């Protein structure tokens with residue numbers, strides 16, 4: 638299956654990602670991320686995870702004492 642980056646639309650061709658690609662007839666494609674966009678997505682995920690954990694900390698510190706110490710990195 639041919640993988641297309643759903644962000645920059647480049648097409649995986651072996652170990653290369655090409656911007657210009659001729660699709661064969663009946664070629665099956667799947668969407669994913671090229672290494673570059675994958676890095677960007679992961680960076681964004683890490684950022685949003687930080688935001689999430691910040692929100693969790695706010696919730697934990699505003700009550701609901703479960704008797705557990707919540708470590709907020």
Ligand SMILES: [Zn+2]
Pocket residue numbers: 642643644645646647670671672673674675
């Ligand atoms: Zn990409």
